[in-house]
Amino acid sequence: MSEYILETRNLTKHYGGVHALEEASFAIRKGEHVAIMGDNGAGKSTFVRQITGVERPTRGEIHFDGQKVEFAGPIEAREAGIEAVFQTLALADHLDVPDNLFLGREKTKWNWLGPFRRLDYKAMHADTLAALEKTGVKIPSIRNTIQYMSGGQRQCVAIARTATFHSKLTIMDEPTAALGVQETAQVENIVRTLKEQGEPLILISHNMRQVMDLCDRIVVFRRGRICANLIAKDVTGEEVVAYITGAKTQPDYSVEGAV
Amino acid sequence: MAEATVGVGGLKYDHKKRYRPPELNVFLALILIVGVFELLGQMLPYMNGQSFLFDTQGRFGSIFNEARLQIIILQVAIIGIIALGVTQVIITGGIDLSSGSIVGATAMIAMSFAQVAEVNGNPHTRAVFFEQGWLDLPVLIPVLVGLACGLLAGLVNGVLVAYTRIPPFIATLGMMVAARGVAKWWTKGQPVSFPTESYAAIGSGMMPVYIFIGLAVLFYLIMRHTVYGKHTYAIGSNMDAARMSGINVQRHLTLVYTIAGGLAAIAAIVLSSKNLTAQAGMGVMYELDAIAMAVIGGISLQGGRGSIIGTCLGALIFGVIISGFTFLRLDAYYQEMAKGAIIVGAVVLDQWRQRRAANRM
Ligand SMILES: Nc1ncnc2c1ncn2[C@@H]1O[C@H](COP(=O)(O)OP(=O)(O)O)[C@@H](O)[C@H]1O
Ligand SMILES: [Mg+2]
Numbered sequence: 001m002s003e004y005i006l007e008t009r010n011l012t013k014h015y016g017g018v019h020a021l022e023e024a025s026f027a028i029r030k031g032e033h034v035a036i037m038g039d040n041g042a043g044k045s046t047f048v049r050q051i052t053g054v055e056r057p058t059r060g061e062i063h064f065d066g067q068k069v070e071f072a073g074p075i076e077a078r079e080a081g082i083e084a085v086f087q088t089l090a091l092a093d094h095l096d097v098p099d100n101l102f103l104g105r106e107k108t109k110w111n112w113l114g115p116f117r118r119l120d121y122k123a124m125h126a127d128t129l130a131a132l133e134k135t136g137v138k139i140p141s142i143r144n145t146i147q148y149m150s151g152g153q154r155q156c157v158a159i160a161r162t163a164t165f166h167s168k169l170t171i172m173d174e175p176t177a178a179l180g181v182q183e184t185a186q187v188e189n190i191v192r193t194l195k196e197q198g199e200p201l202i203l204i205s206h207n208m209r210q211v212m213d214l215c216d217r218i219v220v221f222r223r224g225r226i227c228a229n230l231i232a233k234d235v236t237g238e239e240v241v242a243y244i245t246g247a248k249t250q251p252d253y254s255v256e257g258a259v
Numbered sequence: 260m261a262e263a264t265v266g267v268g269g270l271k272y273d274h275k276k277r278y279r280p281p282e283l284n285v286f287l288a289l290i291l292i293v294g295v296f297e298l299l300g301q302m303l304p305y306m307n308g309q310s311f312l313f314d315t316q317g318r319f320g321s322i323f324n325e326a327r328l329q330i331i332i333l334q335v336a337i338i339g340i341i342a343l344g345v346t347q348v349i350i351t352g353g354i355d356l357s358s359g360s361i362v363g364a365t366a367m368i369a370m371s372f373a374q375v376a377e378v379n380g381n382p383h384t385r386a387v388f389f390e391q392g393w394l395d396l397p398v399l400i401p402v403l404v405g406l407a408c409g410l411l412a413g414l415v416n417g418v419l420v421a422y423t424r425i426p427p428f429i430a431t432l433g434m435m436v437a438a439r440g441v442a443k444w445w446t447k448g449q450p451v452s453f454p455t456e457s458y459a460a461i462g463s464g465m466m467p468v469y470i471f472i473g474l475a476v477l478f479y480l481i482m483r484h485t486v487y488g489k490h491t492y493a494i495g496s497n498m499d500a501a502r503m504s505g506i507n508v509q510r511h512l513t514l515v516y517t518i519a520g521g522l523a524a525i526a527a528i529v530l531s532s533k534n535l536t537a538q539a540g541m542g543v544m545y546e547l548d549a550i551a552m553a554v555i556g557g558i559s560l561q562g563g564r565g566s567i568i569g570t571c572l573g574a575l576i577f578g579v580i581i582s583g584f585t586f587l588r589l590d591a592y593y594q595e596m597a598k599g600a601i602i603v604g605a606v607v608l609d610q611w612r613q614r615r616a617a618n619r620m
Pocket of ligand 1: 045
């Protein structure tokens with residue numbers, strides 16, 4: 001068994017001529033919280049889409065939980081134990097909170113009916129309340145469609161979704177980018193809970209304080225490449241920024257170097 | 260406030276003000292339209308104070324003009340069956356223009372398997388399968404053949420929409436033209452008549468209404484209480500979210516269009532049975548009437564919103580308007596003009612309602 005929950009080797013993604021991700025070799029240990037930082041367009045979200053099975057990488061390998069994996073789609077990644085909160089939230093506006101929480105993995109009865117199996121609204125309702133309890137989010141009524149909810153409430157629904165299903169690895173892509181101070185604090189609390197429970201996390205964020213607070217390690221992306229791998233408590237914010245802007249480089253970047 | 264209770268996280272929340280189902284608005288519109296016809300009947304000088312809704316001559320057991328109510332629902336039942344399928348397609352954010360032509364093709368093909376061997380004691384030589392001797396077949400055969408036709412056409416629609424990413428408008432437009440071609444080609448334009456008694460029974464009397472109501476209840480339950488229904492709404496609401504949530508969007512869309520084709524086939528069987536004949540021109544414009552019923556019933560053309568109840572109410576409004584115009588002895592031309600105005604009006608109203616709801620929050 002490997003000590004890493006996820007490892008990528010030379011992961012590459014080209015969109016036609018756009019080299020969005022180049023030779024990314026990345027690793028995260030079990031229980032570790034790793035931040036991914038980098039300018040807009042650095043390839044962070046692209047990296048997430050490759051390891052969550054939303055897209056197929058052009059090249060490279062992904063090892064998850066000690067096994068080489070090639071996810072055919074997001075369901076497979078999720079079934080393997082990777083839960084992601086995407087930057088563009090994967091929520092359906094016209095459905096209510098429980099429906100969104102359980103979308104794609106509804107609790108059902110009468111399963112012999114195949115696609116026409118019956119939804120177990122009662123069980124999903126109860127589980128939703130329990131999940132939201134954990135996140136401390138304020139939502140007037142979970143039976144309302146999420147259409148008119150605030151960015152923070154929507155984000156919390158998305159995060160509650162990942163928190164409901166015990167996963168082996170959680171990924172959050174800029175979860176607090178659109179949130180107010182209080183809502184950000186709520187999300188950070190959830191992240192701390194994950195840390196206490198020993199659940200590993202990849203957190204993509206532009207918020208230096210947050211990253212320094214919550215993460216063990218910082219991996220910097222620049223122009224589609226990983227350009228630095230830093231232990232959070234050994235670096236200052238200024239140094240990290242220098243790597244993000246390219247003012248400073250770590251020529252012999254290697255996973256082992258910082259881990 | 261006694262009613263104000265507490266939502267998740269301690270927010271104050273008034274459950275009574277929670278929300279007014281959009282179907283309620285459609286229902287109120289229905290009442291309003293009935294009221295207008297009732298009033299016009301009383302007021303227009305040439306109507307001699309006739310009542311639209313009530314039984315003023317003591318012809319029926321209840322206070323209502325039961326004959327009119329029956330006609331209202333009977334004349335929308337068959338297109339209503341189509342509208343049930345169209346509703347599901349529209350909720351996914353798509354559109355189905357082919358249902359009227361599928362009705363034509365299916366009616367022709369199904370009917371040709373339902374013909375009798377003898378007409379007035381003479382051999383039915385003009386039957387489509389006279390030479391093959393496929394006459395007086397058990398009713399199950401034309402029904403199954405018809406269903407298979409509709410499901411197949413729907414499947415083709417679904418595969419085109421889901422896998423080739425042709426816009427649904429174009430894919431189903433192609434099917435609309437092609438299926439009409441099949442309907443004409445099947446007998447080289449000849450009508451198909453003289454069905455067996457058991458086939459004729461399917462659409463006789465109030466049977467179309469019972470079939471419509473049965474299917475409406477079935478699909479209400481399916482859309483509201485099953486995974487199929489939930490995923491249909493999810494796809495129309497946010498297709499990317501549905502995909503990322505692990506829904507097999509392509510397979511699901513294929514299923515939705517296939518079911519819509521199946522419902523068009525049921526409508527075709529009922530219609531040809533009711534008319535005791537099938538013609539290549541059957542069902543022309545039905546797709547538009549069905550879409551109109553859905554839209555009047557509050558199904559959003561953007562997808563994700565609406566319900567089977569809404570469509571049923573939309574169908575009733577449709578029926579009331581047709582009956583109302585007949586009642587007022589107005590020409591059919593005015594009927595169509597009014598229908599057009601109401602369809603556009605329903606969409607405008609829906610968008611206005613959406614904006615207002617957004618402002619209120
Ligand atoms: N589907 C796509 N097709 C073409 N180019 C894309 C696509 N997705 C992302 N890109 C490009 O890839 C680069 C990396 O994007 P992204 O991963 O979203 O950056 P980040 O999340 O770090 O801000 C950008 O230049 C972006 O324009
Ligand atoms: Mg991004």
